[in-house]
Amino acid sequence: MAHLEIRSLHKQFGSFTALDHIELSVERGEFLVLLGPSGCGKTTLLRTIAGLERQDRGQILHAGRDISRLSPAARDYGIVFQSYALFPNLNVGQNVAYGLNQRRAGREAFQQRVDEMLRLVGLPGSENKYPAQLSGGQQQRIALARALATQPDLLLLDEPLSALDAIERVRLRSEIRQLQQNLGVTTLMVTHDQEEALAMADRIVVMKSGRIQQVGDPHDIYRFPRNDFVADFIGRSNLIEAEAIDPQHVSQGPLRLRSAAALSPGRAYRFNVRPEDIRLLDTLDQAENSFFATVDKCEFLGAFSLVTLTPVGQGSRPLLAQFSSNYLAGRPIHAGSTVRVGIPAEHLLPMPESA
Numbered sequence: 001m002a003h004l005e006i007r008s009l010h011k012q013f014g015s016f017t018a019l020d021h022i023e024l025s026v027e028r029g030e031f032l033v034l035l036g037p038s039g040c041g042k043t044t045l046l047r048t049i050a051g052l053e054r055q056d057r058g059q060i061l062h063a064g065r066d067i068s069r070l071s072p073a074a075r076d077y078g079i080v081f082q083s084y085a086l087f088p089n090l091n092v093g094q095n096v097a098y099g100l101n102q103r104r105a106g107r108e109a110f111q112q113r114v115d116e117m118l119r120l121v122g123l124p125g126s127e128n129k130y131p132a133q134l135s136g137g138q139q140q141r142i143a144l145a146r147a148l149a150t151q152p153d154l155l156l157l158d159e160p161l162s163a164l165d166a167i168e169r170v171r172l173r174s175e176i177r178q179l180q181q182n183l184g185v186t187t188l189m190v191t192h193d194q195e196e197a198l199a200m201a202d203r204i205v206v207m208k209s210g211r212i213q214q215v216g217d218p219h220d221i222y223r224f225p226r227n228d229f230v231a232d233f234i235g236r237s238n239l240i241e242a243e244a245i246d247p248q249h250v251s252q253g254p255l256r257l258r259s260a261a262a263l264s265p266g267r268a269y270r271f272n273v274r275p276e277d278i279r280l281l282d283t284l285d286q287a288e289n290s291f292f293a294t295v296d297k298c299e300f301l302g303a304f305s306l307v308t309l310t311p312v313g314q315g316s317r318p319l320l321a322q323f324s325s326n327y328l329a330g331r332p333i334h335a336g337s338t339v340r341v342g343i344p345a346e347h348l349l350p351m352p353e354s355a
């Protein structure tokens, strides 16, 4: 049995369905990220696991124990919220020690544990400071230390980075991931930030309208999205709808492209082509699946440019391509240029829900 098992979990707020029969298994030591747009139910799922919301139906099993009806205090987890949620009137040491029982632990062991936790989050010696004297990132490190101080079996993180500035967010996300791996603590994190999910997760759970759309490791979710929603939500994507004209080729407007998949002639398929899958070619390059296109827009973003281009010919739809700046250096392109581009057949695979 998985370390944490969610069985057919259902939650209504009045007539609104926040969780629609969620099934999920989390392995021991895994870092699982719940990802989805605002209102998709990811926070409700985390709070239900914490016992801060009560499900209408379904079961939650943690380490083989049915915790579905237990109070939050009777469950074995530490939690970090988006807003730092430290006690402003307690100093850092007291905040970290909040969940520890001093009498049971003994004064020395108690102090040792606080010191250890502060070292762990990179803020040794800060126990006498007050939350107001700390930056947002430091406060989140203290919140993390407090959540981990009791050595919980499960760590729940509810958008822990979203209140931080961009640089601090990137720094803290790798620190959290490192810490989680060192401790081996099973972790569930909620975020709406796809980059954060890709960078941190062992597996990502993509949610929409209270339902799980896809579960997979970051690579699979990005490369092989199951449906349009996942393709669109994770990264940028071109959703190409095209009809198979023979078992290997599809047509869409002026394009006739070979797919590496086996197709049924006459059927319509949907393909997810990532902008970086579109290759910029030399004008005379006759590579398979290559065609001319007009550049509609070229947006320089530093390391790469995002280029909107429309294949030359009737009935064509614009495509979004991404070209690295190094590659573009010798080939200046701008709105109005005609370029030759190609889509390798191995990047033209039908999405499972359209196959």
Ligand SMILES: Nc1ncnc2c1ncn2[C@@H]1O[C@H](COP(=O)(O)OP(=O)(O)OP(=O)(O)O)[C@@H](O)[C@H]1O
Pocket: 013, 016, 018, 036, 037, 038, 039, 040, 041, 042, 043, 044, 045, 192
């Ligand atoms: N206590 C509540 N009473 C009524 N509706 C609620 C309650 N809590 C959440 N909801 C509704 O349930 C839906 C899911 O909320 P939830 O907080 O889980 O979404 P989310 O995916 O975490 O999004 P966000 O990032 O915006 O918090 C939302 O439409 C929200 O308005």
